[in-house]
Amino acid sequence: YLVFTDLDGTLLDHYNYSYQAAEPTLEALERQQIPVIPTTSKTRAELIQLRQDLKNQHPFVIENGAAVFIPKAYFPTPPEDVEEVDEFWVRSFSPKRLYWTQLLESLFVRFKDQFTYFSKMGVTDIVKATGLSEADAASANEREYSEPILWIGTEERKTEFKQVLAEHGIWVIEGGRFLHLSNGCDKGKALKWLTSVYQSNSPDQSMFTIALGDSHNDVAMLEASDQPIIIKSPTKHPPNLTTHQPIIISRQCGPEGWSETLNRFLSIAKY
Ligand code: 2M8
Ligand code: MG
Ligand code: MG
Missing domain, CATH: 3.40.50.1000 (HAD superfamily/HAD-like)
Structure with missing residues (x-):
């Protein structure tokens, strides 16, 4: 097994x-x-x-x-x-983190006030969103290949967000608290x-x-x-x-x- x-x-x-x-x-x-x-x-x-x-x-x-x-x-x-x-x-x-943060940055204005993500949040906000200790939140932010997204907007805009990314061949998958992007x-x-x-x-x-x-x-x-x-x-x-x-x-x-x-x-x- x-x-x-x-x-x-x-x-x-x-x-x-x-x-x-x-x-x-x-x-x-x-x-x-x-x-x-x-x-x-x-x-x-x-x-x-x-x-x-x-x-x-x-x-x-x-x-x-x-x-x-x-x-x-x-x-x-x-x-x-x-x-x-x-x-x-x-x-x-997977591509490296920078690829994902650049992609998210390019969508940030179009989806104003709908989402944020780890590198924008920083340790304090990651602690608030997860309940992790500060040290563990810092480790969670040491990402190599991905960028968790905290969705703070509406379900309608989330559907639109997923559609826009799908047009780029990117999938959105949902974890316990965050959205994650994937190239496959x-x-x-x-x-x-x-x-x-x-x-x-x-x-x-x-x-x-x-x-x-x-x-x-x-x-x-x-x-x-x-x-x-x-x-x-x-x-x-x-x-x-x-x-x-x-x-x-x-x-x-x-x-x-x-x-x-x-x-x-x-x-x-x-x-
Ligand atoms: C994130 O992962 C969880 C898994 O379900 C989520 O998407 O809600 C990750 O960023 C991980 O690094 C972090 O430890 C975890 C904390 O809740 O959240
Ligand atoms: Mg998991
Ligand atoms: Mg889980």
Whole structure:
């Protein structure tokens, strides 16, 4: 098994970002050598901190599928098409942050008072919008490949905003609190690429992927997985999947729902 998991609202509580309720399950997965692969909107800076807290040494996916980071010693040989960045092999699928901030700047006047974004907000406003500590908000702002948008305008103008971007070939995907732009990369493509790397390193084993997520930005990952698990959100309806597989939906939210569904699925799968 490979477990690809969203963080905010999935492994982490939507409000206080705690994973406490998931700790026993995380430990059980580690004992069974099942990799838990964070697949998130968060940045490398946020992930490095969180992996330390979680004692997680597996690869991870940042900024909504924009890049996959693999610790250098994780596989015996480096995967194809990666670059070396510090202690990682990195496969990126997205233009850099500057591309996105320039694009947003060019739409700022046309959509006056409808939206703002991280580099305009700065740490103080990111703290207000997210409830993160100042240090964590600063890490969230250390973006390499994306620029979260806070929509403060109407739903009508949001629809128009999405249409304008679609004409440029850009998709808008919604996370728990922010909108994210994509040139076609998503968490699903990252899942597929990383799974193929695991597969080529273990040609005799068949890989079974489990994906867990709570929002619209997780749909591609859930659909790309062998077993999608939707974690109930305290603020939103569950995302719609157009998939044939049996979908699991948690009863509880966040880390409680994460443990509830994985415990059930993995103990059933043992027999
Ligand atoms: C942003 O991600 C969440 C994920 O659902 C969102 O879109 O609401 C990211 O910018 C991330 O870096 C940050 O930690 C998070 C904080 O809520 O918000
Ligand atoms: Mg989420
Ligand atoms: Mg996320």
